[in-house]
Amino acid sequence: MLDDAVEAASRGDLRPASAVLADSRGDPETRSLRVEALSRTAVGASRSIEALLAHDQGNPDLWLWLGRTRLEEAWELRPDVRARAVQADRLHAYRSAMDQARQPLLAAAGLAPGDPVPWECLMWLAIGLDRPRPDKDAVWYECSRRWPALYSGALARLITLSPGWGGSAQEMLGFARSAAAHAPEGSPLPALVPMAHFEIVAAGRTPMSRGGWFSFEAQRDIVSAAGHWAERRIGGAHPRSVEAHNVFGAAFYLSDLRRPARGHLARTGGRFSRLPWSHLGDPAQQYRRACARLNL
Incomplete structure (x- = not known):
């Protein structure tokens, strides 16, 4: 529709x-x-x-x-x-x-x-x-x-708290982790954790490049958040599931974790989201480049 x-x-x-x-x-x-x-x-x-x-x-x-x-x-x-x-x-x-x-x-x-x-x-x-x-x-x-669990509302709140918009990394990460921990079944709110790490890195570097995006601690945080997201949900997939797969897929791709990156990006159905790809450049181009490098 x-x-x-x-x-x-x-x-x-x-x-x-x-x-x-x-x-x-x-x-x-x-x-x-x-x-x-x-x-x-x-x-x-x-x-x-x-x-x-x-x-x-x-x-x-x-x-x-x-x-x-x-x-x-x-x-x-x-x-x-x-x-x-x-x-x-x-x-x-x-x-x-x-x-x-x-x-x-x-x-x-x-x-x-x-x-x-x-x-x-x-x-x-x-x-x-x-x-x-x-x-x-x-x-x-x-x-x-x-x-309370509106994904787009929580994302707007995350940006509000981000260093790039006058907030702090500590407050933003705290919000993202809390939202992930209290997410309803099937909600993609855990994707706010990698999104927060993207915002932290983006606030401190220009232009973006693929190398050295996330520290080991950040990668561990992202892996943990991905483990908390069970996409299964009564009534079918969440409307923002494709967006969440983009976020996790991009984070794993930039961390050179190919298997989870492929797993998430394969489930986007060829659809990219503006965030987080815009942190790397043109979203469509960056999404397609990542998929090509992952043989998708």
Whole structure:
């Protein structure tokens, strides 16, 4: 359903996307995945979503989609941190575009009070605008109290706590390990542990290279987390299982642990996730290179 809706949206037909989002009500994990994929597809087409909303003001799906699309459009404008001093105009445009996502997301939250996904999106907004820590904590509270195990919400929290965004490695790792230890059966939350190690290394090195990514202690932490993730789950695979396989697969690949790397990447079905591959360069290119080197 999502593949078909993404393909249609890329052609300018937004109706299947609207139906796919409506179908996800009451299932936050699926809803989060769908709105993320559809919003990235709709970058540059937020006006078309506004046109749909003009005829359906009470639709929480369309407000959520509009808010997340504006968020993704804003990220496209974000200036390189090393060049911000000479990109004041671009920084202003970025912040202005980012702030335009707030009202639609708050509208979505108001129309669907039990839905954590608008709050997850507001977490990314708080990160993008570099809001004070109490503001970030408050939005995380609203998201987590509605759906404590939401993978995408926990990932946003992990990034909030990361050294690259003003947090600390110790606090971030503590959060990741706690989330992994208390993950519900079948939840891919253990993948936050290797994701935390990626964030730690990424904060301290540029550009990325394959050699020397993880210390022995970090590798042991990642192996332990992988052992805690049992993908089996009532109702089928978790919507974020492919993403988790990408995270573990990339971590094992960079650690030269070929067998577990192949095991995880073979289960991605040819689909790559933006994180963690973007830490190495172009995500699609890095994913395909890893698969080729592992004879997948």
